[in-house]
Amino acid sequence: MELALSVILVLMILGALFAIHAKDLLSAVISCSIVGYGLVICFLLLRAPDLAIVQIVVETITLVIMVAVVLDSTRQEPFTKPDPHDYVAIATALLLIVSVFFLLKAATGSLDPFGEGSMRMAKHYIEGAADKTGSANLVTGVIFDFRGYDTLGEATVLVTAVLGALTILRIRGKK
Secondary structure, three states, X not given: OHHHHHHHHHHHHHHHHHHHHOOEHHHHHHHHHHHHHHHHHHHHHOOXXXXXXXXXXXXXXXXXXXXXXXXXXXXXXXXXXXXXXXXXXXXXXXXXXXXXXXXXXHHHHHOOOOOOOOOOOHHHHHOOHHHHHOOOOHHHHHHHHHOHHHHHHXXXXXXXXXXXXXXXXXOOOOO
């Protein structure tokens, strides 16, 4: 699974790099969606289908909106000569990326090895969850009782994304 995740992450990085350097804006938007859909696959491989569902809905709606905007405007980005200040910004960004990488590497050193989870958080949910929630199904009890606000937040994100897309993409308003 780690190999599959690594391949997908490399494809996501390549898609992002192509989006930065694409001259055609429609190609840039579609290659940007590679990053979002790659994240959906990563969520599915990591067994987080709830996050994958939210990501695929938001990514699809974003892609539809961006394609509609690009098709309504010009598709070509005008060419500009690089400014000397751009090189300073690029060097600063690279320094920031390297710094964040080393900070993340140091922060992940205290985590459990990949695939081996500790039960320090799950033990509270598993032991006596049926008595605490009154639900015969442990998953239902955890989702609706212990993580009710989280589930409400995910539903709110989905509804807001759909309403936003409908608002932006409607052709004619009410008269």
